[in-house]
Amino acid sequence: SGKTWSTLMAVLLQISSTTAMSITNEEREFFIALGERIARLRKEHGITQTQLAERLGVSQQTIQAYESGKRRIQVAALPELARLLSTTLEELFGQQQETTVRKRGPAPKWQQQLEAIDQLPKSQQKFVAQMLDALIAQATTKASSEGREILQ
Structure with a gap:
């Protein structure tokens, strides 16, 4: 929902402005879960950490740190990250139910090829x-x- 989205963005902006030493356990868990979703989506699309890093303009080590939850992702990079992983920000944040039935559409391999053509x-x-x-x-x-x- 819109309220959830604006609250989430406010929290992210607050988190991104705090120092690394002041991160709470809840925030740490959020970034670990976010990193796991990024890794899963990246692998589902057949994208390597290096390829994703190049497209985002960061190092492969940075992507590795994002995926392990050891590094916080810049808020400004999130929309581009979601686009590169062909997902929504809500799904990236774990807000969308992943149990929804997949609508009839291209098989995953075809989907990857269509996305490659789109680039x-x-x-x-x-x-x-x-x-x-x-x-x-x-x-x-x-x-x-x-x-x-x-x-x-």
Whole structure:
């Protein structure tokens, strides 16, 4: 909800402005859980720590520290992190129920490929789309001719 979201952001802003020595156990647990979710989502998308680090403009060691909960993530980096992991900030913060049934959609491998295509420049996206159209047309033609052979 909006209230939960604004409260969470206020807490994060307060946390990010405090020193490392003053972190509470509750805050520590939050960052450990956040790091675990980041690691899980990163792995689900087939992204390495190094790749994620490059896309965020940080070191691989920083990503490792985020994932282990040893380092707090800058609040300003969270929206980009969520985008790179194809998730919402709410899910990243553990606010969304993960027990929801997955809607019919692309299989995980297809989803990864679609996301990779989405990262390409527009001209390359157009080329990939044209190649896919040609392959689908070829497969459809082959399938229909094989179907005719079976009927004869």
